[in-house]
Amino acid sequence: MRMSAAALNYRDLIIPMRGYGRRMQDLPLILLSDGVGIVDAMGDGVSSVALGDRVCPIFYQTWLAGKPSNETMLSSLGCEQDGTMSDYMVLPAEGVCHVPSHLSDFEAATLPTAAVTSWRALVTEGGLKGGDRVLLQGTGGVSLFALQFAKSLGAHVIITSSSDKKLARARELGADETINYTTDPQWGRSVKAMTDEAGVDHVIEVGGAGTLEQSLRAVRTGGTISMIGVLSGSEPRIPLGQVVTRHVRLQGITVGSRADFESMSAHIAGQRLRPVVDSVFPFEALRDAMDYLVTGQHFGKICISHAGQMANN
Template sequence: MKAYEIRDGFGLDKLVLGERPDPTPGPFQVRVRVTATSLNYRDLMMVEGRYNPRQKLPLIPNSDGAGVVDAVGPGVTKVKPGDRVVALFSQAWPAGEPTRAAQMNTLGGPLDGALAEFMLLHEDGVFPTPAYLSDEEAATLPCAALTAWSALVTQGGVKAGDVVLVQGTGGVSLFALQIARLLGARVILTSSRDDKLERAKALGAHERINYATTPDWDKAARALTGNAGVDHVVEVGGAGTFEKSLRAVRPGGTVSVIGVLSGGAGAVPLTSILMQNLRVQGIFVGHRQGFEAMARAFTLHAVRPVVDHVFAFSEAVRAFEHLKSGAHFGKVVIRVG
């Protein structure tokens, strides 16, 4: 099979297309012919060596994949050849709190990921693709969509009438917008570009703040709530935005920490968290049970992922460069099959 590998060190220039033997499924394993894979910022960090500098190489990157079951091993009962499926990010997290096994059995590092023609997975590590979605759309669900679902539903308990602040217009952020709207929440969204804000308005963002022209976006968000503060912040910026997220949220509110786009290290203002009785929740994607609930809700409401651009398999490096540029609106996808 053809597969991209991070082979001789980290960096986009080290991401090379090569050949590996076609995998053979063992007991309770399925072989998936990959048709599409989407990119997450985690994947870019992995390729560049910023996510886990000690990751063993070679590694096939990419945490998200969708495709068709091509072959099954002995004992497999949950899927059959010809079934359309998506690969779950954690191959060992059925439900409940995350475990060490759940953290160590994730696709795109430390396990090989989806930027290849085939994947070998446990039958519990795949989920039927919602019939109304294309494979390119379905490939965006396992990480970005489930992360947003975990933040707002599984962990966040967002309810109708709540105010949710969403940062940016990447994959997680736009899924958070869609899910918050589905729940009946009011959404405030930030971006540095007015054209992206207009597109977010069309998706249902109630209020929008350009943080390039309004650097005190935390104050602007509070002003939009009568200075009460928002109920929940979907924090994807990291160290560069965290303090403002704490200032934007109401006393007793929640900040879901998801991304590190502006850096992962910084001073933590503990006094503000303590005195405002804030809940700061780290979100590690999510479990299979959460994915099942999300898939039911998405199917019922026909939620369609926002796909920015679909690249050919031969354009994988270009796809990563596009993600790194920050020009995307929604998910960047690579068509494999």
């Protein structure tokens, strides 16, 4: 693959700062898991792609379908394997997927990690259907994809943010109700009030220790909390009895499989969805892009141009 663009995820900050457990490969390591490129050369016997096709590498190179295993968890890009910050990548044919043709390279580059995570949480594991009520935490990459998927599948979306300005933008993208989690720290109760005290069917949990207690308040009996991120810590103090007595499903999510990418991609193409791109940095300015990600000012994905241009969308 001749790479044309890449995109950042929160994980890309953690890996250089403190590593990623025992799984990380020895240094040097090529960073980032999101990207897109063109098939530039092929081995004998490859029929699933052709020269010149535009493809994304999948996040877990060996997780093709079904449930993950210990082995598939050891094949992620930008961690156990070299990632997308390179001019060329050499991957097995099953490790890449075609991308919807209506997307720009920057939009397509955002798909492998945050988008597949949201799709797996809401659709593959969550079985989301029209009329379901969904609570999304914050306006980061995972939550904005979840917003687009949930709305396009007919769900009712409540989203939180620390910023009223970002909440206004989330409304423009279709969010039905918004909560500022800074000015309303007991937002679990507010979600209950917004749902006639029933609670939501699904929660996209990216906060972790600082948010799980409120999520438990907000979810309905029998609902699902997708455990995706631990932005505010990983050791929560929560009333576990509520998980039991209210039959709550705590579902760990770790991105998804090739099959998840393909079904998501078909949905994005069918609905003509467009990932939200916040900004584009040239390849040489990866560090500036990461510093910008740390500030949390972004709304949508921060992309990298392998051709060197810089643009703001």
